[in-house]
Amino acid sequence: MSTVAEQANPVHVRSLRKRYGPVNAVEEVDLDVRSGEVFALLGPNGAGKTTTVEILVGVRRRTSGDVRVLGRDPAEDAPEWRARIGVVPQTTGAYTDLTVREVVEHFAAFYPAPLPVAEVIDMVGLGKQARKQAQTLSGGQARRLDVAVGVVGDPDLIFLDEPTTGLDPVARREAWDLVRYFADRGKTTVLTTHYLDEVEALAQRAAVIVGGRVVESGPVAELGGRRATPAAVSFARTDGLDRSLPALPGDAVVEEAEGLVVVRTHHPTEAMAALLPWAAASGVRELPDLRIHRPSLEEIYLDLIRSNQEGGVV
Amino acid sequence: MSAPNAALTQESGAVVLDPARSIVWRAAVSRSSVELKSFFRNRQSLVFTLLLPVVLLVVLGSIFSGTVPGTHTDFKQMFIAGIIGCGVMSVSFNGLAISVAIERDTGMIRRLASSPMPKSAYFIGKVVRVAVTGTLETLLLLAVAVVAFGLPLPSTTARWETLVWVLLLGAVACTLLAVAFSSVIPNARSASAIVTLPFLVLQFISGVFFPYSQLPAWMQTVAALFPLKWMTQGLRSVFLPNDFARVEPAGVWELDRVALVLAAWCLAGLALSFLTFRWRGPNVR
Numbered sequence: 001m002s003t004v005a006e007q008a009n010p011v012h013v014r015s016l017r018k019r020y021g022p023v024n025a026v027e028e029v030d031l032d033v034r035s036g037e038v039f040a041l042l043g044p045n046g047a048g049k050t051t052t053v054e055i056l057v058g059v060r061r062r063t064s065g066d067v068r069v070l071g072r073d074p075a076e077d078a079p080e081w082r083a084r085i086g087v088v089p090q091t092t093g094a095y096t097d098l099t100v101r102e103v104v105e106h107f108a109a110f111y112p113a114p115l116p117v118a119e120v121i122d123m124v125g126l127g128k129q130a131r132k133q134a135q136t137l138s139g140g141q142a143r144r145l146d147v148a149v150g151v152v153g154d155p156d157l158i159f160l161d162e163p164t165t166g167l168d169p170v171a172r173r174e175a176w177d178l179v180r181y182f183a184d185r186g187k188t189t190v191l192t193t194h195y196l197d198e199v200e201a202l203a204q205r206a207a208v209i210v211g212g213r214v215v216e217s218g219p220v221a222e223l224g225g226r227r228a229t230p231a232a233v234s235f236a237r238t239d240g241l242d243r244s245l246p247a248l249p250g251d252a253v254v255e256e257a258e259g260l261v262v263v264r265t266h267h268p269t270e271a272m273a274a275l276l277p278w279a280a281a282s283g284v285r286e287l288p289d290l291r292i293h294r295p296s297l298e299e300i301y302l303d304l305i306r307s308n309q310e311g312g313v314v
Numbered sequence: 315m316s317a318p319n320a321a322l323t324q325e326s327g328a329v330v331l332d333p334a335r336s337i338v339w340r341a342a343v344s345r346s347s348v349e350l351k352s353f354f355r356n357r358q359s360l361v362f363t364l365l366l367p368v369v370l371l372v373v374l375g376s377i378f379s380g381t382v383p384g385t386h387t388d389f390k391q392m393f394i395a396g397i398i399g400c401g402v403m404s405v406s407f408n409g410l411a412i413s414v415a416i417e418r419d420t421g422m423i424r425r426l427a428s429s430p431m432p433k434s435a436y437f438i439g440k441v442v443r444v445a446v447t448g449t450l451e452t453l454l455l456l457a458v459a460v461v462a463f464g465l466p467l468p469s470t471t472a473r474w475e476t477l478v479w480v481l482l483l484g485a486v487a488c489t490l491l492a493v494a495f496s497s498v499i500p501n502a503r504s505a506s507a508i509v510t511l512p513f514l515v516l517q518f519i520s521g522v523f524f525p526y527s528q529l530p531a532w533m534q535t536v537a538a539l540f541p542l543k544w545m546t547q548g549l550r551s552v553f554l555p556n557d558f559a560r561v562e563p564a565g566v567w568e569l570d571r572v573a574l575v576l577a578a579w580c581l582a583g584l585a586l587s588f589l590t591f592r593w594r595g596p597n598v599r
Contacts, residue, residue, distance in 0.1 A: 057428060059594040079337075082430035089428070091599055093421030097352040109344035110431040112337075149425055 006032050008071075010157045010188045011039075011056060016065035018051050018212075025051045027212035029065070033190055033205075038183050040199040040220070041192040043209035044305055049192045050090050052209065053161050056190070057087045070157055083111055086155030090162050090192075092142050093149070095134035100126050103134050104148050111153035123181065124148045125174045140167045147178065158182055158189045164198060176202055196297045208301065210308040224300035231268040231294045233275070235287040236260055246278035260289070268292050338432045345431075345439030353409070353443055362506060363409035364447065367401035368454055374523070375463050382525045384561045387554055389525075394459045395553040396522030399484065399545035400513075401455045405447040406485045408513055410440060410492035412505040418598050419502035427593040440489065448485050465553065473552045476569065480548035483576035487541045490583025497590040497597075516542045521550075527561040534563065541579045548572040 006012055011033035018026040026048040033039040041049045054060035055067060058074035067074060072081050095103045104121055108114035121130050124144040129137060134145060143166055151158060160179070164172045172195075179189055179202050193199060199206055199220055207217035208224075216224055230251070237259045245254060249267040256262070265271050272292070279287050353359050371394065378389045417423045426436060459465035468474045495512075499505050517523060519533045520543040526534065537543040550558060551567035559567050592598055 059424060059427060059598075079430040079432065082428070085428075087425075087428040089421065089424060091421060093425055095422065096416065096420065097355040098348065102348070102351070106344050106348050107425070107429055110341050110429045110435075112430075150428075153429070 009034055009068075010070055011190060012066075012068040013052075013056070014066040016052065016055065016067060017063045018048070018055060018060070019063045024212055026055070026062075029209065029212070029214050031207060031214065031217070033188060035188055036183070036186050037204045038179060038189045038191060038202045040203035040206035041190065041209060042196075042199060042206055042301060043192075047209045048212040049209050050161055053159055053190065053192060054089075057085060057159050058082075059087075059089075083153060084156045086150045086153060086158040088147050088150035088158075088160045088163050090165075092139065092166070093146050094142070095145070098134050099131050100134055100137070100145055100148075101130045103145060104152055107149045108152045113154060114152050115154045117152065120148045120152050123151075123178060125171065140171045143167060144171065144175070147175065151178075151182065156187055158187060160189065160191045162192055162194065164193065164195065172198070196301060200297055208304050210305055213308075215308045216304055220297070223297065224295075224304050226295060226297070226300050229295050229300075230264040230266050231292055233263040233265065233268050233271050233290075233292050234260060235275075235290040238284060238288050240282050240284050241279065242282050246274045248274055338435055338438075341431050341435035342438040342442075345435045346442035349413075349439045349443035350446060352413070353447060358506065359409055359412070363404045363412075364451055364454070367397055367404050367451065368458060370400070371397045371455055371458055372462065375459075382558070382561065383528065385558050387558050390463055391465060391554060392525060392550060392558075393522065394455075394463060394465050395549040396517075396520070396546040398452060398455050398459075398481075399520075399542060399549050400517055400522055401451040402448050402481050402485050403488050403513065403516075403542055403545070405451045406444045406488035407492045407495070408509045409447060410444060410489055411496045411499065411509045413443075414440075414493060414496035415499035415505040416502040418496070418592075421599055423593060424598050427598070433593070440493070444485055444489050448481070452481060468552050476548060477552045480545060480552070480572065480576070483573065483580065484541055484545040484548075487576050487579035487583050490580060490587050491541075494583060494586035494590045497592070500597075516540055519543075521546050525561065527563070538563075538575075541576055544572045544575045548576075 009032050011031055013029055013031040016026055016029040016031075017024065029048070029052055031039075031052075041052065043049050051060065055062045056069050056074055058069075058077050061075055070081060070084055072078060074081075098106070100121060101117065104117045108117050108120075118130070121127055124147050126137075126141060126144055126148065129141060134142070137145060143163070147160070147163055150160070164175045167175060176198070179191065182189060183202075191198075191203060203220050205218060206220050206223055207214050209215070221227060230253075237256075245261070245263075248254070248263060249265050249270045251267065252263050252265040252271060254261065254263050263271050263275075275287070279285075374393060374397075375390055378393055380389050381387060382389050382392050414423075456465075456467075460467060468477055495509070496505075499508050516537070519529060519537040520526070520540070521529070521537070522542075526537070526543070526547070529537070547562065547567065548569065550562075551569060559565065562568065564571075
């Protein structure tokens with residue numbers, strides 16, 4: 001059951017399912033994207049991310065489930081609803097025989113209150129290419145033209161399906177700036193991506209889809225119990241070190257195998273404060289292989305995928 | 315109803331207040347201008363759809379000689395009447411089927427479907443494209459035919475009227491059939507090749523290159539199922555002397571039947587377009 005507040009979210013999805021013949025591309029997806037946030041959809045290829053986004057933007061019909069986007073059912077395909085959403089599909093479009101400027105002007109003509117065309121072209125970093133034929137653009141430039149086409153209507157809700165795939169690092173950062181530009185203006189963004197650094201840099205919340213199901217969703221910083229997972233302080237045993245460790249933080253769990261000491265704790269700074277004088281007292285000035293490790297989003301993500309694919313869900 | 319829904323209803327109300335006609339108008343103007351730009355800037359569409367019939371007219375018009383058996387009519391005149399029908403079919407059927415296939419394959423149709431563009435604007439743009447290029451093609455062929463091959467222009471107002479309605483009905487039928495036919499084209503690259511096949515075959519069996527009366531009966535029967543045969547027959551009534559009708563299958567021009575068959579194809583084309591045209595789906599990239 002969902003509350004009235006949840007139904008007021010820009011994107012509200014319950015029990016979404018999409019079947020192609022015998023295959024369930026989307027099995028069970030629940031999503032709530034809140035107003036003004038950047039929400040990331042993560043998942044391996046074929047997990048159902050793109051199908052989900054295509055249903056949300058109304059270019060694909062769902063088999064069942066409850067879907068509200070800006071308060072309406074995308075299947076209605078209402079023009080005034082379309083005017084409020086921006087879509088950048090996964091595959092890069094080709095616009096033959098038109099210049100960059102003409103392409104953006106063309107799409108601007110369909111919206112009641114578009115952004116100024118020159119401004120949008122500058123924003124995606126194609127200012128110098130404005131008069132160039134669109135089919136002569138490089139892959140990365142063509143992708144940016146796609147983004148321009150998607151946002152020229154000044155949408156309240158933007159769907160970006162892998163917008164930075166194929167962009168060089170500089171262009172990726174520019175695309176990030178663009179996402180932040182819309183976020184700063186109070187717009188809501190739904191982003192699918194393979195790049196976890198992109199998620200950490202841009203998104204406040206994320207959902208991980210594996211095998212057509214949402215296996216995890218929440219604030220990026222807490223994804224997969226990330227905040228609950230202790231940090232690991234580790235170093236290699238060396239001659240001269242006292243056999244017994246000093247007094248460590250109360251929650252510390254110590255493992256020792258093959259000469260490597262691992263201290264798992266939520267208080268790594270305290271652990272270090274105890275370990276360093278202890279080593280110095282034994283005359284060890286340098287602890288070999290000393291490191292403090294916190295699980296990265298990537299590790300959390302790969303763990304989530306691994307544990308969810310083991311059940312035979314592919 | 316919750317507050318945001320109420321806000322949305324208000325907003326959609328505002329859009330409705332904005333005259334819907336002006337939204338369609340603006341979108342249709344934008345679509346039409348893009349259609350024409352992409353036609354005239356694209357070398358492939360210029361050469362294959364606009365110039366090919368002119369080249370055929372010049373080359374074959376210079377080769378063909380003699381009279382059509384059973385008549386006193388110059389073979390060339392019969393051929394020219396037919397090639398005008400081909401020209402109109404070329405810009406409407408070939409040109410349009412190729413452009414829809416390309417737009418579907420390159421993501422244009424998907425992006426248009428994701429925008430608030432009124433769907434009618436897309437088809438208005440296509441109609442403008444066919445109207446402009448079809449008129450241009452007809453004038454081009456007529457000019458070459460008159461200047462280089464001494465084709466007499468239609469002699470009576472009635473014949474001019476026939477010229478206009480035959481080309482108009484033919485163009486509408488071919489346009490609608492093109493939209494339907496584009497759905498069997500798998501991708502943009504193969505579009506020209508796939509479209510050329512029916513076009514070429516119909517040209518041979520519809521009385522363009524060979525007098526229709528000289529074709530085997532079964533071929534005549536097949537050709538009579540398609541619009542081009544009826545277009546060329548109507549055009550022969552416009553440009554050829556009345557006694558040529560003797561070698562037509564019925565011994566007369568059968569203009570009422572020409573109108574009937576072409577109108578039937580318009581309706582069939584409309585129905586097929588409705589059934590096959592997709593704004594979304596696995597083939598719309």
